[in-house]
Amino acid sequence: MQAKFSVYRKEPGAHSKPGRSTYTVELADDATVMDALLKIRDEQDPTLGFRGSCLHGYCGDCTVRVNGKAAFSCTARVAPLAAKGGEIAVEPIRNMPVVKDLISDWDAFLWEKIDSTKPWMEPKDADGAAEPQIDDKLMARVRQAMSCNYCGLCDEGCTVLPVDFKFVGPAALTKASRFLFDPRDQATAERLRILERPKGMWDCVHCFEASEHCPREIAPTERIVEMRDEAFKRGITNEKVARHHLSFAASVKRSGWLDEGRLAIESEGLTNVSGLMKLLPTAAKAIARGKAPIPYLHPKRPGADRIARIIEKAEAKEK
Amino acid sequence: MKYAFYPGCVSKGGCPELYPSAVRVAAKLGIELEEMKDVACTGAGVLPQYISDPINARTFAKAERMGLPIMTICSTCQGVFGQANLRLQDAEYRARINREYLAEEGLEYKGTTEIKHLLWVVMEDYGADKLKAMVSKPLKGLKVSPFYGCFLRRPPEVVTPTKESNARKTYLEKLIDIVGAELTDISGKGKCCGFPVLTANEESSLGMTAKHTGEAKSKGADCMVTPCPLCHLSLDGNQPRAEQQEGKSIGLPILHMPQFLGLALGFSPAEMYLKRHIVSTMAVESKVNMMT
Ligand code: SF4
């Protein structure tokens, strides 16, 4: 089979301009994109840069975008793509600085972020005298997170990273959940404090993109939601987020539903004058158009007492 | 066609134009609504699951008792409900929630309540053909970008559990076609609007607002349509602040899905409360008024 590739090219350095090279290659019918890249480098263009390690679809090192979709180049077959006719586009995955061609900067993208989450255990039984006996149920979700192979596809699909590259991202958060929920670990409070820093887990918009992109069904979004619930349970340490969540919970408890105007004010903090001023122009416009709810004038819903009772019970049970 | 109507907090709070326009549209289509008044906020993904699952189970149990499926008008309500309802299909978990939280009130959730967003109701239960026949004022020439809100797209096990339900990913495009308007597609239509991180990271949130509205504007859209009032707060309410942050002017009107449908059903812009928006909808209104 013959296939034509259009490959993304960029030389190292911030100022080099990206471009594309096209190659036509003769390939076996069962060839993968990785086979094609290797053949191109061997026979046509020794300057082409790309990565790959296990070549068995495990390590995730060779992740690229093929015709606009993220894929492991070592398992993506060429034949169905070639059958469509036209050039097959191969590009580096998104949300990552490019070092050269298809090689991205995994340090900045993933490793440094993982490092920032304290990715090691602080065992409860530090001297290791007794082998810990642990309920298998408690280990299930830890094991799920442990099956992450750092392919970076969740970060590639993340909604927040394209607008804020400093966001720690779903892959590192998944790694963090692996230690946070490990029943043998004792650093829970410290871990949560780290995760609650700006650009940490509260910056996630829980859009479920990460879960949709993970090829190993680890569901990073759900892992993040679990960690946030854990923080809620133990008392959120990120001040702004805490104000927001507590005001939200208090409002539902008080009246059964949300007092949005009050939430906006209480999230900024009642003593935070500049924060409150910032809300004013929009608030004024909204009030003028009959749009804004008047804060604090928030009627109780029928059934509110029942709802409050359920919330109180749930809180008492989880504390 | 009758539903237990769950309007959610925002349609009566931050987006008070949504509730009455949805009610008007439903009435015109002959969709009967019985509003659920004594039930809680869904928790919006802000309250932890251990609180929101019991209060949502209570809501589902009440609808079950009414013998009606629930209709929502917010992607977030729909998503939080849908995710909770999926967890509550686990008999053991449901029994525990019933025992610990609902029994006291004499309630029990049996796991049978169906929950549908108005967009799904009109496309699935009402039907595209019937809807098309109701269009009295085709919005010809109006260029519209769709914007779903995450929870009408993901997670797949909740939103698109069957092969047929995959069609849900393109309902807005279909609706745009049904009412005779013109689609201006944007890459971020299934992405997050930015609302959930407004507190934690305002810059990132406003960045998303600017990205989506800016893309639609630059592609020539007259407006954007969304089935999620939180997306509306982010895309409409925060648009001026997003413009300021990014140093560019956008000025893209954002319509709630029922308002958009309502215009095609013959309601006037005033009857759909377009004046209540932050970004002026004048451009849309004059285009609509010129249509016959
Ligand atoms: S769920 Fe959070 S971490 Fe995952 S893609 Fe969305 S924003 Fe990113």
Ligand code: SF4
């Ligand atoms: S969580 Fe899934 S998508 Fe993310 S790096 Fe791990 S394996 Fe890849």
Ligand code: SF4
């Ligand atoms: S787009 Fe944003 S606000 Fe709308 S449903 Fe998704 S997360 Fe929520």
